[in-house]
Amino acid sequence: MAVIERERGVEPGLASAGDLLELVRTDRAVTRADLRRLTGMSRTAVVSRVAALADAGLLLLGEELASTGGRPPGGLAFNRDAGVILAVAIGRSRSQVAVFDLVGHELGSSEVAHEIGAAPEAVLPVVAEHLAALLTERDQPLLGVGLSLPGTVDPVRGVSIDSPVMAGWDGIELGPYLSELGDAPLFVGNDADVLARSERLGHAASYDDLLVVKASTGLGLGIIADGRVVSGHLGGAGEIGHTKVEAAGERRCRCGDTGCLETLAGGWALVARLNDSGRHVEHIRDLVAIAVAGEPEAKQLLRESGRQLGDVLAVAINLLNPQAVVIGGDMAAAFDVYAAGVRESVYARSSALATRDLQFLPATFGDRAGVVGCAAMALDRVLSPAAIDARLAGGAVSG
Numbered sequence: 594m595a596v597i598e599r600e601r602g603v604e605p606g607l608a609s610a611g612d613l614l615e616l617v618r619t620d621r622a623v624t625r626a627d628l629r630r631l632t633g634m635s636r637t638a639v640v641s642r643v644a645a646l647a648d649a650g651l652l653l654l655g656e657e658l659a660s661t662g663g664r665p666p667g668g669l670a671f672n673r674d675a676g677v678i679l680a681v682a683i684g685r686s687r688s689q690v691a692v693f694d695l696v697g698h699e700l701g702s703s704e705v706a707h708e709i710g711a712a713p714e715a716v717l718p719v720v721a722e723h724l725a726a727l728l729t730e731r732d733q734p735l736l737g738v739g740l741s742l743p744g745t746v747d748p749v750r751g752v753s754i755d756s757p758v759m760a761g762w763d764g765i766e767l768g769p770y771l772s773e774l775g776d777a778p779l780f781v782g783n784d785a786d787v788l789a790r791s792e793r794l795g796h797a798a799s800y801d802d803l804l805v806v807k808a809s810t811g812l813g814l815g816i817i818a819d820g821r822v823v824s825g826h827l828g829g830a831g832e833i834g835h836t837k838v839e840a841a842g843e844r845r846c847r848c849g850d851t852g853c854l855e856t857l858a859g860g861w862a863l864v865a866r867l868n869d870s871g872r873h874v875e876h877i878r879d880l881v882a883i884a885v886a887g888e889p890e891a892k893q894l895l896r897e898s899g900r901q902l903g904d905v906l907a908v909a910i911n912l913l914n915p916q917a918v919v920i921g922g923d924m925a926a927a928f929d930v931y932a933a934g935v936r937e938s939v940y941a942r943s944s945a946l947a948t949r950d951l952q953f954l955p956a957t958f959g960d961r962a963g964v965v966g967c968a969a970m971a972l973d974r975v976l977s978p979a980a981i982d983a984r985l986a987g988g989a990v991s992g
Contacts, residue, residue, distance in 0.1 A: 608632040610642040610985055611978030614651055618671040618976065625669065643669065645985055650675045673698070676736035678971045679724050679774070682784070682963030683742050685709055685758050685810050686876060688720055689961075692727040693968040695736075695976065697794050701727045702964065712761040717770035724774055735777040739971030740767065741787040741963060743811060745829045751781040755829075757848040758811060780971050785831050787966035788921050788956065789815025789822050794969055795957025800916040804909060805956070806833075808931065809922035810860040810877055811847075812902060818913065834859055836905050858901040860923060863894045877923045884927045892930050899924075899934025906935065907942035914947050921956030928955045 616622040616631055628639045646652040655668035673696045682689045686709045691702035703723040707716050728735060744756030753762040768779045782790070789805040797803060797817055805815035812834030816823040824830050834855040835848055844856035856862055860877030867880055870890060874880045884891035906918070918939075924931045932953050940948055958965045974980060 608634060608642075609978055609982045610645050611981035613639070613642050614646055614671070614976070614981050615978050617652065617669050623669055628669075646981075649985060651981070671695070674733055676975075677728075677731050677733045678736060678968050678975070679727065679738045679777075680964040680967035680971065681720055681724070681738065681740040682787070682967055683716065683720075683740065683759070684784075684963070685743065688716060689964045690720060690723045690727065691961075691964040691968070692724075692731060693965075693972075694733075695972065697965065697968055697972060699961070699965070699968075701730060702961075703727065710758065710760055713765050713767065713770065717767065721771050721773065724771070728774065735775045737777050737971040737975040738771060738774065738779045739782065739787075739967035739969075740779060741782050741784045741967050741970075743784050743813075745827065745832070746781050746783050748781055748824075748828060751779055753781075754827075757846070778975070780974050782967070782970050783813070783824070783828060783831075784963065785813025785815045786822055786824055786828075787815075787970055788813075788962050789817050789966070790969040790973070791921075791956070791958050791962040791966035792817065792919055793822070793973075794965060796917060796919055796954055800952075802913070802915045803917050803919055804906070804913065804915045805919040805921060806902070806906070806935075807922040808860070808898070808902065808920060808924035812855055812859050814906075814909065816913065833902070833905055833909070838901070838905065840901070854901065854905055858898040863898055867891060867894060878926075881923055881926045884930060892927070895924060895927050895930045896934040899931045899936075900938045901934075903935040903938025904942060907939045910939060910943045910947050910951065916950065917952040917954050919954050919956055921959075921962050925956055925959070 613628050616628060622628050622631055625639050625643060629636060643652060647654055651672055653670040653672045655670050673694045676695055678693045680691045680693060686707065688705040692700045694700055705719050705723055742753050742756060742762065743758050745754050747754045751767055752764055753759060756762050767781065771779060785807045788807045792803060792805055797820065801820045803817040807813040814831035814833040816831055835853045837852045838854050841852040841856045843851045845851055846853035846856050864874055864877055864880055867874055867890065872890065880891050884895050920928060920932055936953055956962045
């Protein structure tokens with residue numbers, strides 16, 4: 594049975610145009626003959642679907658490939674310039690925006706600084722201006738917008754539903770703020786899930802099972818299992834920062850509860866501790882910067898944070914048996930220091946089997962992981978076989 598049939602349950606010979614584009618886009622097919630072989634479809638059916646995709650500008654009909662005997666097969670290539678994607682990573686004190694082509698290559702970017710925890714009506718109009726400026730430099734149509742927020746989101750409604758660090762965002766419709774950019778769909782994701790999605794363009798090319806840590810102002814965990822991002826029933830999978838730990842006692846968390854891991858190991862808690870010692874910093878990025886420069890107390894705080902995270906992460910490693918743990922977020926800028934603490938606890942608390950081949954890796958895209966992940970999220974949706982078929986039929990992709 595063909596690959597596309599195994600993955601999506603398609604009956605032999607019934608693959609859609611969107612299915613065929615997926616095979617070409619993922620480099621599993623480069624000729625019409627490849628498409629016929631993988632799908633079991635007739636020559637006529639493949640030719641008609643390829644023609645529809647080419648007419649829509651999604652496929653390029655390249656020079657014929659060198660013949661391996663018999664009739665030379667026609668070359669096919671995905672048109673990366675058939676449209677663009679906008680990406681928006683909303684953070685507590687800054688937002689990153691960028692424009693990408695359809696294979697996830699960044700074409701331009703900008704950054705928006707704002708007050709800590711600023712409301713959407715203060716942040717999003719400025720974000721929209723920056724996005725519009727990025728679009729003026731491109732001729733391609735806008736196909737979608739990917740946007741991430743800290744905390745739990747409702748991806749169907751496209752709203753935040755529980756963000757301890759972004760007061761005033763919960764339940765707010767975000768689409769209207771970006772409506773002047775066009776009628777492209779908006780896709781909203783949790784920041785840790787989006788970080789995991791960025792690795793679909795990075796480490797996940799080599800590893801099917803990953804845990805992706807976002808260690809920043811807060812702590813989050815993205816999960817890739819068998820090559821797919823796992824978000825959970827209500828999108829709350831990976832809320833590792835709000836796991837209760839005995840060492841936290843009755844410390845009050847930003848979420849309103851007490852005893853959360855974040856009260857010990859979150860970036861906001863580390864900043865408070867360093868300030869209490871007489872060394873003033875504004876943000877976890879500042880603490881990380883002086884740690885990288887060699888400041889002993891800042892280095893110790895980061896390593897201890899890594900140990901405390903590792904105590905909880907060890908349970909997830911035992912349960913999920915990942916091939917690698919990827920560390921991203923602001924604390925990852927001091928990867929050697931932070932990862933040393935994580936390793937120390939994980940190896941002490943996880944099983945020998947779970948850690949036998951376990952790798953610890955820095956996030957592939959570093960400080961750009963948020964916007965790359967937002968782009969990957971949008972690309973997954975607008976280039977899905979169902980979305981492509983709807984587009985060819987004159988329908989719209991739902992946000």
